[in-house]
Amino acid sequence: MAKNINSASRLFKILEQAPSRANNMSTINAWAEILDVSENHPHRRVVVVGELIHAMHRELEYATTGLATANFSKSLYDKAFSQIENALSPMLFPNSWDHVKQYLTPEVLTALAFCSEILPDEEAQISTEENSSIRIKVEELRTILNETDIPLRLRSLIQHHIKLIETALAEYPIVGAKVLREAARTALGEMIEAKDEIAVAKNSSAVATLGSVWKTVNQAADVALKAEKIAQLGQRACDTLNGIL
Numbered sequence: 001m002a003k004n005i006n007s008a009s010r011l012f013k014i015l016e017q018a019p020s021r022a023n024n025m026s027t028i029n030a031w032a033e034i035l036d037v038s039e040n041h042p043h044r045r046v047v048v049v050g051e052l053i054h055a056m057h058r059e060l061e062y063a064t065t066g067l068a069t070a071n072f073s074k075s076l077y078d079k080a081f082s083q084i085e086n087a088l089s090p091m092l093f094p095n096s097w098d099h100v101k102q103y104l105t106p107e108v109l110t111a112l113a114f115c116s117e118i119l120p121d122e123e124a125q126i127s128t129e130e131n132s133s134i135r136i137k138v139e140e141l142r143t144i145l146n147e148t149d150i151p152l153r154l155r156s157l158i159q160h161h162i163k164l165i166e167t168a169l170a171e172y173p174i175v176g177a178k179v180l181r182e183a184a185r186t187a188l189g190e191m192i193e194a195k196d197e198i199a200v201a202k203n204s205s206a207v208a209t210l211g212s213v214w215k216t217v218n219q220a221a222d223v224a225l226k227a228e229k230i231a232q233l234g235q236r237a238c239d240t241l242n243g244i245l
Contacts, residue, residue, distance in 0.1 A: 005123050007063040009116035010174055011056060015084065015104055023098035030097040036170070046093065048170075053088050055174045060084060066119045080111035123177050123224045130220045131169065137213045138165050141206070148206045154197045158210055161187050165217060177224035184218050 003009075014034060021030040031037070031049045039045045060081060067077060087103035145158055168183040191198060201207050 003117050004119060004121040005125060005176070006116060006119040006121065007059040007066065007176075008112055008119050010176060011059055011063065011084070012109065012112045012116055014056070014173065015087070015112065016109055018087075018097075018101055018104045021097050021101070023096060023101065025097040027092050027095055027097055027100055030100070035173075050090055050093075052170065052174060053090060055171050056088055057085070059174055060088070063115060063119065067115060070118060072115075072118055077111055077115055080108045083108045084112065126172070126177060126180075126220050126224050130216075130223075131172075134165065134169065134213070134216050134220065137209070137216055138162055141209045141213055144206050144209050148204055150201045150204055150206055151197055153194065154201055154207075157190060157194050157197070158206060160190070161210060161214075165213065168217075177221050180217050180221040181225065184214060184221065187214060 017034045018030075021033065028046055028049055031053065032039075032045060035049065035052045037045060037048050037052070039048045064077075064081060068074070083103040083105070087100045092099050141158065142162055145155065145162075150158075164183045164187055168179045171179045198207060
């Protein structure tokens with residue numbers, strides 16, 4: 001287990017899986033396995049993988065910024081990070097996996113591991129149980145939505161929130177708990193705008209379950225995000241949600 005949890009440690013945990021994939025495997029399929037992408041439609045699979053690779057690029061930039069702020073000598077990590085950037089290039093998608101693996105050498109991964117210990121500890125790990133709880137509640141919400149008659153705009157809102165949470169969970173191993181917080185903030189803003197439609201159906205099981213899902217997401221993010229734990233931003237969001245729902 002990584003000593004610190006930060007952008008570099010999350011990238012390392014993902015990239016250390018690269019050597020175990022066969023050289024002749026397609027790059028898209030290899031990334032899909034590593035990033036736990038379940039989409040089977042070939043075109044949509046490429047889109048989902050591309051979005052997650054983009055998230056990895058952002059985390060690499062965050063790690064670079066963090067190391068610069070820490071006055072860590074650029075010469076000690078710059079070459080390794082350039083190699084990682086090459087490995088994450090979407091231009092390699094049509095190629096076999098060996099084109100990616102050539103950049104992720106043991107030396108590159110070791111440099112990334114060192115960087116993860118230099119950067120500060122950003123958050124606590126969300127437990128498997130908490131992650132599973134959110135997924136179960138999302139599936140429950142999806143089922144209830146399919147069986148409940150509610151206004152079209154509210155149905156569309158809840159469907160979008162299901163997508164928000166599923167996307168956040170997919171990005172969580174890359175981005176960390178801040179992606180859950182960002183999704184919750186987006187959802188809260190949308191619910192404030194749609195509060196009249198929500199009020200009409202506030203006694204429906206779909207609305208009640210929606211509130212339960214976001215409460216679980218906010219609580220998980222509050223525990224994980226150490227920097228925000230004192231402020232308890234998730235609890236504040238839950239209080240606002242209670243007023244709406």
